[in-house]
Amino acid sequence: MKTIEDMKKDTKEDASKAWTTSIAFSSPEKTIVRGYKLEELIDKLSFHEMIFLVLTGRLPSKGEAAVVNAIFVSCAEHGISPPSITSARIIASGGSPFQAAVAGGVLALGEHHGGAIEAAAKIFQERSREDPAAVVNEMVGKKQRFPGYGHKIYATDPRTIKLLDIAQQHGIAGTHVSFAIAVEKELERAKGQKLCLNVDGAIAALLGDMGIGWRLGKAFFIIPRTVGICAHVYEELAKEKPFRRLDAEETGYSGKDGLHLS
Numbered sequence: 001m002k003t004i005e006d007m008k009k010d011t012k013e014d015a016s017k018a019w020t021t022s023i024a025f026s027s028p029e030k031t032i033v034r035g036y037k038l039e040e041l042i043d044k045l046s047f048h049e050m051i052f053l054v055l056t057g058r059l060p061s062k063g064e065a066a067v068v069n070a071i072f073v074s075c076a077e078h079g080i081s082p083p084s085i086t087s088a089r090i091i092a093s094g095g096s097p098f099q100a101a102v103a104g105g106v107l108a109l110g111e112h113h114g115g116a117i118e119a120a121a122k123i124f125q126e127r128s129r130e131d132p133a134a135v136v137n138e139m140v141g142k143k144q145r146f147p148g149y150g151h152k153i154y155a156t157d158p159r160t161i162k163l164l165d166i167a168q169q170h171g172i173a174g175t176h177v178s179f180a181i182a183v184e185k186e187l188e189r190a191k192g193q194k195l196c197l198n199v200d201g202a203i204a205a206l207l208g209d210m211g212i213g214w215r216l217g218k219a220f221f222i223i224p225r226t227v228g229i230c231a232h233v234y235e236e237l238a239k240e241k242p243f244r245r246l247d248a249e250e251t252g253y254s255g256k257d258g259l260h261l262s
C-alpha cells in the first residue's frame, strides 16, 4: 500500500521547480500520465482503469479493474433524496450556473454521506490484524458508531452482496474483507441488533484489499456520484420551474411572536 512517504519517493524532486508532481506532464511534444503516453491510454484503457491509474499510479489487474468498475456503478446514483442531490438541485433552481450546482452537491458529501468509506478504510487498514471482537467492544464501549455499518432502509445492503461477490470471483477479497465481515457479526453481538456492512464499508474493505490507502476513500464515492449529481442538475434545469422551495404547509415557525422594541 502506498503511503504518503512512498509517494514522496516516487516524485523526482527538482529544487529548481516550485511545484513538482508524479501524476502527469504535458508539453507541445507529448503528454505523459503516470508514465504512459496519453494517446496510448486513450486507445487501450477504459475510463475506470484510467481513474485507477491516475489515482494510484499503477494499472489495475483484471480483477481490480472489475471491482473498481463495480464500485463506480454501485455509487453513481441512488435517487433524489440524499443531501448531495437535493442541495445540487436547489442551487440550480436558484439560478446558479451548472458547475456551481454540481460543486454544491459535492460539498454536501460528508461524514454521514459517502464519508464513511474513508473512516472505515482507516480502521480496517490500521486494525485488521487485531481481534474484531476487541475492536468492536472498544468502539461500542466508547459509544462510537462503527463507520460502514447500518443503513436507514436496508437490513442487508444488496450493493455490498454484489460487490463482495464480484471481488470473490476475481480473487480480490482478502484480509480486509474478512475483518469487515467479522466486525458485522461482532457488532450484532455487542449491540443486540443487525447492523449490516453497508456499501461504504464494503468499498472501504475492498480498497484495503487492493492496497489503496484510506486517504483516497472519499474519491471512490465522489467520482461516481458526481455523475448522478450532473444528471439531477440537468433535469432540474431542463424540467423544473426555477425557485424550488418548500410549501407553506411544509414549514413551521418555532420562534417568539409579539415582541416590541422598547
Ligand SMILES: CC(C)(COP(=O)(O)OP(=O)(O)OC[C@H]1O[C@@H](n2cnc3c(N)ncnc32)[C@H](O)[C@@H]1OP(=O)(O)O)[C@@H](O)C(=O)NCCC(=O)NCCS
Residues within 6 Å of the ligand: 112, 113, 114, 116, 144, 145, 146, 147, 148, 149, 150, 151, 152, 153, 191, 195, 198, 199, 200, 201
Ligand atoms: C447509516 C446510519 C446513519 C443509519 O442509521 P439509522 O438506521 O437511522 O439508525 P439510528 O441512527 O436511528 O441508530 C439506531 C441504533 O443503531 C446504532 N447504530 C447505528 N449504526 C451504528 C453503527 N454503525 N455502529 C454502531 N451502532 C450503530 C445507534 O447507535 C442506535 O443505537 P442505540 O439505540 O443504542 O442508541 C447509521 O447506521 C450510521 O451512522 N452508520 C455509520 C455511518 C455509515 O456507515 N454511513 C454510511 C451509510 S451508507
